[in-house]
Structure formats: structure tokens, C-alpha cells
Amino acid sequence: MKKTIDEHAERFSELASSYDDEQDSREYLACADLVVEHAAPGPEDVVLDLGTGTGAIALALASTAERVIGRDISGGMLDEARSKAEAGGIENVEFGEGSFREPNYDGPVNIVTSNFAMHHLSDDEKREAIAVIADLNPRRFVLGDVMFFGAPDPDEPFYSPEVDDPATVGTLVDALTDEGFALTAVERVHDQVGVLVAERFGDASERVDVATETGSDATDADTNGNGTDTDSNGGDTDANSTDTDSNGSDTDASEE
Numbered sequence: 550m551k552k553t554i555d556e557h558a559e560r561f562s563e564l565a566s567s568y569d570d571e572q573d574s575r576e577y578l579a580c581a582d583l584v585v586e587h588a589a590p591g592p593e594d595v596v597l598d599l600g601t602g603t604g605a606i607a608l609a610l611a612s613t614a615e616r617v618i619g620r621d622i623s624g625g626m627l628d629e630a631r632s633k634a635e636a637g638g639i640e641n642v643e644f645g646e647g648s649f650r651e652p653n654y655d656g657p658v659n660i661v662t663s664n665f666a667m668h669h670l671s672d673d674e675k676r677e678a679i680a681v682i683a684d685l686n687p688r689r690f691v692l693g694d695v696m697f698f699g700a701p702d703p704d705e706p707f708y709s710p711e712v713d714d715p716a717t718v719g720t721l722v723d724a725l726t727d728e729g730f731a732l733t734a735v736e737r738v739h740d741q742v743g744v745l746v747a748e749r750f751g752d753a754s755e756r757v758d759v760a761t762e763t764g765s766d767a768t769d770a771d772t773n774g775n776g777t778d779t780d781s782n783g784g785d786t787d788a789n790s791t792d793t794d795s796n797g798s799d800t801d802a803s804e805e
């Protein structure tokens with residue numbers, strides 16, 4: 550993590566009131582749409598949305614889920630999310646403070662989602678977060694984020710190196726499979742933006758902790774990030790992402 554949790558929280562609280570207006574890049578919108586589409590909760594599903602921000606994903610899923618829990622570290626972003634829920638009369642969503650590694654929620658969860666948020670963690674922290682998510686025992690985890698499908702083009706950054714720390718797709722896939730998830734879809738929205746759909750099969754009570762059972766200690770293999778079956782129908786792979794203020798990956802570090 551290139552900034553502390555408190556620094557990220559403060560930065561996002563400062564951005565909160567204008568955040569939604571700035572999320573107009575094709576990549577962010579395609580990524581958010583794909584996360585919602587792949588999450589696909591049914592009427593009995595409880596969804597946990599981590600790094601929920603102003604609730605873009607959580608509020609979109611509330612119409613089909615039984616309940617959605619949104620967690621974020623930024624009070625300002627959460628206030629925006631709550632205002633939107635109230636304005637929309639959405640009552641089956643609850644927003645509160647919580648982080649990836651300490652979601653502050655221990656109820657049942659069927660589906661976990663996260664969009665454009667996990668890239669704030671270091672790769673080791675992402676691994677810890679994925680282990681925490683696995684312990685919640687969801688059947689599906691849908692991760693949309695800045696992630697590298699190959700070597701990132703330095704002239705077309707989709708993230709801000711001062712504050713963001715995206716992983717390669719390979720690193721994320723390793724972390725997910727080490728926790729017993731199978732990758733059922735990989736959507737490449739852009740060379741640096743994608744959606745991973747990770748699922749675990751069988752009854753929650755029957756699942757084993759693969760990392761514990763096998764003593765797995767996988768390293769970051771496939772560091773070029775392209776060892777997965779990419780499906781590039783999720784967006785515009787040629788999209789111009791040089792407008793680094795509007796891509797949802799908080800590349801506007803000017804307030805730093």
C-alpha cells in the first residue's frame with residue numbers, strides 16, 4: 550500500500566462529492582457493468598461490496614439481491630452512498646466502515662464484489678484480502694479493477710504510481726486459486742483494466758481451505774499476467790485512457 554488506510558480514506562472523502570461526476574471513462578463504466586453482470590445475485594443472495602465508495606455497484610445490485618452490504622474506509626464516500634440509497638428509496642442496502650482486510654461484517658455472504666478499489670493494496674495485502682474474502686465463504690467473488698494483462702504502457706497509464714499499486718492478472722489469479730477459487734471468467738476491458746470472476750463450488754459447509762490443506766505457498770508466477778483465458782468483449786481495448794482524471798482509478802493525485 551503506497552498510502553496508509555487513513556491517507557486513502559482522507560483523500561477519497563475529499564473527492565467524494567464530485568466522485569460520481571468524474572467516473573465517465575469507457576473503461577470504468579465497462580468494468581462496473583461487467584461486475585454487476587457477473588455478480589448476478591438472486592433474491593436470496595447477500596452481497597458484500599468492498600471498497601464500495603459511493604455505492605455504484607452496491608446500489609445496482611440491490612434491485613435483485615436480498616441484501617447488499619457496502620464497506621469502505623472513507624466516511625465521505627459512504628455518506629454519498631447513503632444519500633443515494635435514500636434518494637432512490639433503496640432499503641435493502643447497508644453502508645458502513647470496513648476495509649478489505651477487516652470488512653467489519655461477519656454475517657452470511659453469498660457473493661463478494663469489488664470494483665476499482667483493490668489496487669490500493671500492495672500485492673501481499675491483496676493476498677491477505679483475498680484470504681479474508683475466502684473465509685467469508687462466498688460462492689462467487691467478482692473483482693473489477695486496474696490490473697495488468699501485460700507490461701503496462703508507460704505512455705498510457707491507467708493508474709497513478711504515487712497512490713496505486715495494481716497487480717498483474719497472474720498474481721491475482723494465483724492468489725484466488727490458492728484460496729480455492731476457480732476462475733470462471735476473465736474479462737479484459739483494457740490492457741490495464743479487467744474483471745475476474747472467481748467461484749467456489751459445492752456447499753459452503755463442504756469447502757476446504759485449500760491453502761491450509763495443501764500448505765500452498767504459491768509465488769507470483771505468470772508475471773506477464775496473460776496466462777489466463779482472456780475474454781476481451783468487456784470493453785474497448787483501444788480506448789484512450791490518457792485522461793487519467795476520469796478513469797475511476799483515482800489517478801488524479803493532485804490533492805496529494
Ligand SMILES: C[S@@+](CC[C@H](N)C(=O)[O-])C[C@H]1O[C@@H](n2cnc3c(N)ncnc32)[C@H](O)[C@@H]1O
Nearest residue numbers: 561600601602605622623648649664666669797
Ligand atoms: C476508485 S473508488 C471505487 C468506488 C466504487 N467501488 C466504484 O466502483 O465506483 C475506490 C474506493 O476504495 C476505497 N478503499 C481504498 N482502500 C480501501 C481499503 N483498504 N479497504 C476498503 N476500501 C478501500 C476508497 O475509499 C474508495 O472509496
